Amino acid sequence: MRVPAAVLTGALLMSPLTGAQVAPPDHHPIVGIWKLSLPDLGCSETYRFRPDGTTLVTSAQEISESEYRIPAKPSARGYYRLEDRITKDNGKKDCAGAIMKPGTTATNFIRFHPSNAIFLMCADESMETCIGPFERVQGEEA
Numbered sequence: 001m002r003v004p005a006a007v008l009t010g011a012l013l014m015s016p017l018t019g020a021q022v023a024p025p026d027h028h029p030i031v032g033i034w035k036l037s038l039p040d041l042g043c044s045e046t047y048r049f050r051p052d053g054t055t056l057v058t059s060a061q062e063i064s065e066s067e068y069r070i071p072a073k074p075s076a077r078g079y080y081r082l083e084d085r086i087t088k089d090n091g092k093k094d095c096a097g098a099i100m101k102p103g104t105t106a107t108n109f110i111r112f113h114p115s116n117a118i119f120l121m122c123a124d125e126s127m128e129t130c131i132g133p134f135e136r137v138q139g140e141e142a
Contacts (some may be wrong), residue, residue: 033137043095061092
C-alpha cells in the first residue's frame with residue numbers, strides 16, 4: 001500500500017497472496033471510494049475498493065492497482081483483517097516519496113465507525129497503531 005505501508009512497516013509481508021482472487025462479500029462496507037488526507041505532507045490518497053476484490057489507488061504521482069482480501073465479518077475485537085498485494089504500479093512517487101513495487105504485500109486491520117462513513121487502518125487489532133481517518137467519497141462508484 002502507499003502511505004499506510006510506509007507508516008506500518010511492521011505489517012509488511014514478503015510473500016504474495018496465494019490462491020485465486022476472492023471478491024469481498026456482497027455489500028461489504030469496504031467497497032467504495034475512500035480518501036485519506038495527509039495535511040502534514042500536503043497530499044491525499046484515494047482508494048477505490050472494487051467489488052471484484054481489486055483496488056485502484058492514487059497517491060501524489062503514483063497510480064497503483066492491487067488485489068485484496070477481507071472477511072465478511074470483523075473479529076471479536078471489531079477489526080477486519082485486510083490483506084493486500086500490489087499487482088501494478090506506474091513507478092512514480094507516492095505522498096511519502098516512496099515507490100511501490102508490484103508483488104509488495106501488506107496485512108492491516110480495518111476499524112469502521114458505526115456509520116461506515118469512515119475507517120481507521122491499523123497495524124494490529126489495537127488503536128495504538130492506526131492512521132486515518134479514511135473518509136468515504138459519496139456520489140461515485142468504485
